[in-house]
Amino acid sequence: MKTLFAHRGMSALAPENTLAAFALCRQYGIKWIECDVDILADGTVVVSHDDTLDRCTDRSGSLYELVTADLAAIDAGSWFHDDFIGEPLPTFEQLIALVNQHELNINVEIKSCTAGWEMTDKLIGNVIAALEQLDTGRELIVSSFNHLALAEFKRRHPQTVVACLFESTGLGDDWESILQVCEAEYIHPQDNNLTQTMVARFKAAGYKINVYTVNDLARANQLFNWGVDGVFTDTAHRFPSKYKQLYANNTIGSQ
Template sequence: MLNSTSGKTGFCMKKLFAHRGMSTLAPENTLAAFSLCHQHGIKWIECDVDILSDGTVVVSHDDTLDRCTDHSGSLYDMTQADLTEIDAGSWFHDDYIGEPLPTFEQLIELVNQHQLNINVEIKSCTAGWEMTDKLLTNVTSGLEKLDSERELIVSCFNHLALAEFKRRRPQTQVACLFESATLGDDWQSVLQACEADYIHPEDEGLTREMVESFKAAGYKINVYTVNDLARANQLFNWGVDGVFTDIAHRFPSKYKQS
């Protein structure tokens, strides 16, 4: 007997998340990378958000500028006025010279314009709880501008912060992120404490038995970061609901329908 996930209906239900946008075609976490999702038929994007010293929420994986811009230094020392001087694209390709470091507000506008769905990863703010609290407040405020038709998941590795976000915005589906090294036997208690709808485990070390345990407990599963088509196919056949990938454009069309 065939596994039900191998049927056409099962494939249509799978989610394909463009990890930091189309991050192999354009600089990660930029408006250019997210805009390409619409062009390639990708309905879900994943982005990272952190905060500047003046409370502006920006789209950035790192809390420093060093890796993905032409500047160096901490986000927590910057203000929104400084963004005009930041080039977040020239490191990637000449076509993206002058690409800005986007604000969360700009991203929400793009998501609404292109009718995308979004997974917002709130970064584990390293500037302390005061800044983390401000990040949660301002992300919550920013999400009020998201069109009601857009689907939304908010995820975080900092489960204390995620639980606080869920308390403030209970209508939003949330996901607990786990690295393989931190996914302990107490995972269900953590998800329950966060009132989570999803578990987002790391691909490395993930087994069919683990997937079955998550499913049996009633949780939906999105796996990061899957850049191998055969591995993605295997995970989908095991029953995972979605995968985060840097190569969304290489996936067959059957994965781009939801």
């Protein structure tokens, strides 16, 4: 089965990592979403790629200086399109509720948390607590570029499938040792410079492979033909129906 992950939700059609972007997935027949999680000063886990507000909201400043009450005044949608004015910066618990409602599967990327290990440790614990609200039957992968944090997550929550993320420049000969330490089931390599030989090597070692971020249909086809299991994409709506899930009482969106 070839898996499409809506990278930060349907991020070409709605502002990334918002409930609006994730809610569009079912309409377009996308079963899997990818999100990023980080933490506020009071321990609330939020869905955000950046540890600052500057790029994707109407505010500036660090997530680590905010508390939950501050979220009501943050607009995470008006930068993208007028249709999304007032779209909130979601909490992880709000996203889990949406995932349960829409019967989605979820890849949760734990951010490296530049506030230090104490906050990273709290992030791991609070992500685990929030995941208790995930319905049985929802599939889950937890991934991170921070392999120390990922190994700690796996130690505390061994029943969850985990994936080591690698940038192409950071994918050295020690990749298998890192996956072994993390007890990872997946490797998530960057698309740039990924070769068929590398894919074959990962497969031969017994790992599943999801590649990020693949927005070109021909490249996605090539990767699937090489044997990768899934791709993360910003443009899931453009992929043909063979990659999508038909839902009861729902039609796949236009290509």
